[in-house]
Amino acid sequence: MTDELNALYETVMERKRNPEQGSYTSYLFDKGEEKILKKVGEECTEVIIAAMKDDNEELVQELNDLFYHVVVLMAEKGISLEDVAEVMAKRAEKTHNLKPERRPVTEL
Numbered sequence: 001m002t003d004e005l006n007a008l009y010e011t012v013m014e015r016k017r018n019p020e021q022g023s024y025t026s027y028l029f030d031k032g033e034e035k036i037l038k039k040v041g042e043e044c045t046e047v048i049i050a051a052m053k054d055d056n057e058e059l060v061q062e063l064n065d066l067f068y069h070v071v072v073l074m075a076e077k078g079i080s081l082e083d084v085a086e087v088m089a090k091r092a093e094k095t096h097n098l099k100p101e102r103r104p105v106t107e108l
Contacts, residue, residue: 033073
């Protein structure tokens, strides 16, 4: 999967540097951060719905859509795959870091 994720990131970065007519990625960059964030949120919701339906085929499709939109957001914000990998590596070193459960929300 690393090769595919790197290829996706490079394609997204290429569209950011050199917008292409008819490209959905170029369209997202043209519309800006708010549109990209809306799409990330939409895809998060679709992942949750697919998971609740217990449909792994649909879930994999929705996860793919979420990965794509997160990569677009990363490119928009100037975050590289290496930036994320560094944090992952640091977190992988941690052990016994279970956090206590959060208190339920009783008031908004």
